[in-house]
Amino acid sequence: MRQADRGGARQRWSARLAVASAAGAGLLLLCVAGLRSVALVAVGAAGLAVSAAAAWWALTHRGVVRGIALVLAVAAPLAVLASYVAARLLWLVLVSLGLGVLAAVAGWAALRADTAPGTAPGRPVPPPRHACLLMNPRSGGGKVGRFGLREKAEALGAEVVLLGPGSGDAAALARAALARGADLLGVAGGDGTQALVAGVAAEHGVPFVVVPAGTRNHFALDLGLDREDPSRSLEALTDGVELRVDLGRVGGRVFVNNASFGAYAEVVQSPAYRDDKAGTLMRLLPGVLTHQRGPRLRVGAGSVTVDGPQAVLVSNNPYRVGDRAGLGRRDRLDGGVLGLVSVKVDSAVEAADLLRGRHAPGLVALTSREVVVDADRPEVRVGVDGEALTLPTPVRCVSEPGALRVRVPRHRPGVPAARPRLDWRRLRDLAFAVGGRALPSGAAVPGARGRSGG
Incomplete structure (x- = not known):
């Protein structure tokens, strides 16, 4: 009880610090600069907009225009700083920004108590009788050898099949293991190989183990596994719990x-991308972004249609939006929906407008059970979990809820809680709480939604 009281007190004091810092930033600007504070904010916003527009010109042009745009992208924020120095108000801007950052950090700390844990408990299950793990010794710079994954898995009684040149297709090897009597499949490798074998496991209804031995291991991240020490995932073979998670299917x-x-x-x-990533990117982007190269896409999800987006991402459950610290994370893997993010920018003005984030008309972020991507060509290139494919159009993407049985260690790091949205009404109520209870605000305060999932 005392611990709960101390937690509530910390939450209230964090809320008070957030409210005081935010108010202090505004009052400082008004008291020192008066009406000029409006001009300070406007000049800063204009500098950001010019930089964003210049970046768009740099990405969509070549030669002299690109050079001028790059200079402008750097010069715009420098000019803003110079104007603040000339007005002898740079210190004011820096102090106000510092107070704003403090307000945000304190506000997130106060609201984090409203966020539910990010690790589902799972269902206890007995160890498998015949586990088969496919391991790629080259993935992740040789993590299989560095962490002794093969030896540790075999010591636990698992069959290990090494992937490599001439070993055959991972999905075919997984099916062969099932024919030998395997009652659990696992992969120590990259996400592309994980997806191939996960599809086989889902098809046959057997559990699947993820060993994060790849480079990025995004699937393992959202399952709450330990990516620093992939050998800990092998504990799922002896002390594991089972989760039901979704799969996505594209074409x-x-x-x-x-x-x-x-x-x-x-x-x-592009064939040249592997040897010269930066050069290939700068050479091809102008044509791709201006629709002179590649297909013109058309995306449909429910009642929403986007015509001509330059970039489309369809995910197995939505990624966090608005949380830069959690970029690339999903709060859950069992929501039964796809996440869709599309970006459409056809001018420098629209590029600058992307600074508005989710409110920008060129940015669409939503969830749907099905997404259809069509094009003005019979085929489109698709990156599927990092693997390059070419698929016939239209390409249909669907969610398969609860299709995969995933076995994970009972004890695992879990998924870090999402950064809460800065709800200033909620922070105000917490800041002026009396005896642990918030004063009535005259309006309902929306609470944070709980989460579940890997």
């Missing part, structure tokens, strides 16, 4: 993370 191909269309898929599939 018949399973994905555990996402499928990307448009600029990214076009550039990364």
Whole structure:
């Protein structure tokens, strides 16, 4: 009880610090600069907009225009700083920004108590009789060898099949393991291989183990696994719990993370990309972003249609939006929906407008059970969990709720809680709480929604 009281007190004091810092930033600007504070904010916003527009010109042009745009993108914020120095108000801007950052940090700390834990408990299950793990010794710079994954898995009684040149297709090897009597499949490798074998496991209804031995391991991240020490995932073979998670399917191909269309898929599939990533990117982007190269896409999700987006990302459950610290994370993997993010920018003005985030008309972020991507060509390039594919149009993406049985260690790091939205009405009520109870505000305060999932 005392611990709960101390937690509530910390929450209230964090809320008070957030409210005081935010108010202090505004009052400082008004008291020192008066009406000029409006001009200070306007000049800063204009500098950001010019930089964003210049960046768009740099990405969509070549030669002299690109050079001028790059200079402008750097010069705009420098000019803003110079104007603040000339007005002898740079210190004021920096102090106000510092107070704003403090307000945000304190506000997130106060509201974090409203956020539910990010790890589902899972269902206890007995150890498998015949586990088969496919391991790629080359993934993640050799994590299989570095962490002794093969030896540790075999010591636990698992069969290990090494992937490599001439070993055959991962999905075919997984099916062969099932024919030998395997009652659990697992992969120590990248997300692309994880998706292939996960599809086989879901098809046959056997559990699946993820060993994060790849480079990024996004699927393992959202399952709450330990990516620093992939050998800990082998504990799922002896002390595991089972979760039901969704799979995505694009044109018949399973994905555990996402499928990307448009600029990214076009550039990364260029033969020159592997040897010269930056050069290939700058050479191809002007044509892709201005629709002179690659197909013109048309995306449909429910009642929403987007015509001509340059970039489309369809994910197995939505990624967090508005939380830069959690970029690339999903709060859950069992929501039964796809996440859709599309970006459409056709001018420098629209590029600058993207600074508005979710409110920008060129940015669409939603969830749907089905997403259809069509094009003005019979085929489109698609990046599926990092693997390059070419699929016939229209490409249908669907969610398969609860399709995969995933076995994870009972004790695992879990998914870090999402950064809460800065609800200033909620912070105000917490700041002026009396005896642990918030004063009535005259309006309902929306509470944070709980989460579940891997």
